[in-house]
Amino acid sequence: MLYFRDFEFNPSTSTLYRHGDVVALTETQLNLLILLLNEPEKIWSKEAILQVLWQDKDVTEQVVFQTISQLRAVLGSDAIQTFPKRGYKWQLSLTQARAQLSVNKTPIQHSGSRFWVVSALLFIFTCGIAYLGAQQSSLQKATSKYALALSPITATPHSEVESQIVQQLNEALSTQLDVELSPLKKVNTLTSRQSHTLKPHEGTRMLTVHGEITKLSMAGGVSYLLDYTLSGESRQWQSFVIADDVALLANRVHGQIERLSHSRYFELVSENQVTAELTLMNAASSDNLSIAYVLISQLIERLEYDRASTLLHQYQNQLRDKEQFHQALFNLLKGQLLYGQGQNALAVQSLNLADKQFEKLKLAGLQSETKQLLVQSLSLTEEYRILKMYLIDAAQLAKLAGRTQLELASYYQLSKLAARHQQSTDKYRYLALVSQVVTQFGLDESHLMLRDYHQAIFAKVASEKLTHLQRAILRPVSEENRWVYYAVADLASNLLITEKNWQGLVAFTAALNDDVLRAKLIAKKQVAMGSAEAWHYVERAFEVARQESNYWVSVPMALLLLKLESEQVSDHLHIYQSHIEQFASPSFKARHSQYL
Structure with missing residues (x-):
């Protein structure tokens, strides 16, 4: 076996494993991996890779770039190094005796145009057979059954969808998914279209479907758009499906859910793994714009702009004139x-175009999201009055669409904008509107945690800040506001450490209802006090967080361990560096590159 990071590669079967599970790779990805592992010190030019993997097929160099990007998504962005104008080289350290992989390279003299003899063809054939075996094994793991629950699909507010259309869609989905309609409580629509981590279901593995249907009047006639969410064990999928009639719409939704339920998407925690899984899904369904949209959004959020740009170009090439909705999504992306x-200037042009297209389609929710992004793009150039107008429009559109979370997000953004422009009255006025919306719609108090956090930031006196933060940690914690909970804990602990209020820090830590977060604050206290055993507490926080797959804590604790000068820590530097490389965001790694 050949080991790198937490992967194992079996040369005899050409199978890649991670934590004992087979990693599904396409045939081309597998062949490229074998090529790189066989000669890890060699820089492979694009021409050489094309010659070996694609032989005489009529393809461009772009396929090399795409396959490299897909393999990086699986193994990590730093697994393969790019040498400008030269090629690509394997970058990760390899352990254990490296068996020669099943490829025999023999240069031949034939116009200098071929690098390999017939054994290369045999090698690719062998890899294909091994790949099929790996795929079958992986599929057996991925096809574990989920129980499906279908919440009644509803009409988007003010969308002019007839009640019988909604009924027909629910009946069609119920039939195709082979489930009865469940009167489950609808999950609040999130403010982002990316995948979001959720608390795993207890017991039965469940996928819950819910969504809203909208009627679109376009140049080609009437179409129906379903904005739906599929909630799974550890994350949820949010996407759009569009069709000219209800039967086709239900059929397309069913096909997408089938594909998703047979993937590992809902079981994954690491965003690296999610990106890899989405990449494989997109490669297998290259004509599915919904999957491409989710993948591109994921890549943008992870700051992988080169890959996102390539896929966005492919997305654009698949659009047809009549697909006005996907053209608007393209401009938003x-x-x-x-x-x-x-x-920013070019971003504003695309977002303005998307804004007009969503307005024409009467998609108020997406128009609200677009206006919020416009404010971010314009924030450095436009005056407060203009930015404020955009966000007020965004809040009103969110209200019209029944997107309460988006409305709240608009008010929070208005409050932050007012604070940045030193508009004291406005910054508190919009926080008051948050409270009104929460009360009006009977939302639980978890939605007020961010309000408390903003009030703490706005406060000028440390004691007043702590009062707001202490109120915040008593609010209910949901997956949508957990990041706020962690930000509250960090801000409060930093204030208490600055004041050397150790007793107050102990009391604040004890009030937390999160074991991992408590371990982090205890570790921060030991480091701040200069304890000789500080490394032990930091390591404990790291291990507890890692076991829980809590990368909000494990990643900063790994970084803190790298910063500590300790003999005990030095023995495990590679563990902490590898953890950060695998699970930290690109921006985090860029900020702390000197430790990696």
Whole structure:
């Protein structure tokens, strides 16, 4: 076996494992992996890779770039190094005796155009057979059955969808999914279209379907759009399906749910693994714009702009003139990408176009999201009055669409904007509107945690800040506001450490209802006090967080361990570095590259 990171590769069967599970790779990805592992010190040019993997097929160099990107998504972005104008080289350290992989390279003199003899063809054939075996084994793992629950699909507010259409869709989905309608409580629509981690279901593995249908009047006639969510064990899928009639819409939703339920998407925790799984799904269904949309959104959020740009170009090439909805989504994605790349002026152009397209389609929720992104892109150039107008429009559109979470997000953004422009009255006015919305719609107090956090940031006196933070940690914790809970704990612990209020820090830590977070604050206290045993507490926090797959804590604790000068820590530096490389965001790694 050949080992790198937490992967194992069996040369005799050409199978890649991770934590004992087979990693599903396409045939091309597997062949490329074998090629790189066989000569890890060699820099492979694009031409050489094309010659070996694609032989005489009529393909461009773009397929090399795409396959490299897909393999990086599985193994980690640093697994394969790019040498500009030269090629690609394996980058990860390999352990154990490396058996020669099943490829025999023999240069031949034939116009210099071929690098391999017939044994290379045999090698690719062998890899294909091994790949099929790996795929079958992986599929057996992935096809574990989920129980499906279907919450009644509803009409988007003010969407003019007839009641009989809604009824027909529910009946069609119930029949195709072979489930009865369940009167389950609808999950609040999140403010982002990315995948979101949820608390795992207890007991039965469950996938819950819920969504809203909208009627679209487009140039080609009437179409129906389903904005649906599929909630699983550890995350949820949010996407769109569009069709000209209800039967086709239900059929497309059924096909997508079938595909998702046979993947490992809902079982994964690491965002690296999720990106890899989405990449494989997209490769297997290259004509499915819904999967491509989710993958591109994921890549933009992870700051993998090169891959996102390539896939976005492919997305655009698949659009047809009549697909006005997907054209609007394309412009929204393009605006997000350009904003992430710092090209704000170009981002504004794309987002303005998306804004007009969503307005024409009467998709108030997506128009609200677009206006919020516009404010971020314009924040450095436009005056407060203009930005405020955009966000007020976003809040009103969210209210019209029945997207309460989006409305709250607009008010929070208005409050932050007012604070940045030193508009003291406005920053508190919009926080008051948050309270009104929570009360009006009977939302639980978890939605007030971010309000408390903002009030703590706005407060000028440390004691007043702590009062707001102590109120915040008593709010209910949900998966949507858990990041706020962790931010509250960090801000409060930093304030108490600055004041050397150790007793107050102990009391605050004891009030937390999260064991992992408590371990982190105890570790921070020991480090701040200069304890000789501080490394022990930090390591404990790291291990507890890692066991729980809590990367919000494990990653900063791994970094803290790298910063500590200790003989005990030095023995495990590679563990902490590898953990950060695998689970930290690209921006986090960029900020702390000196320790990696």
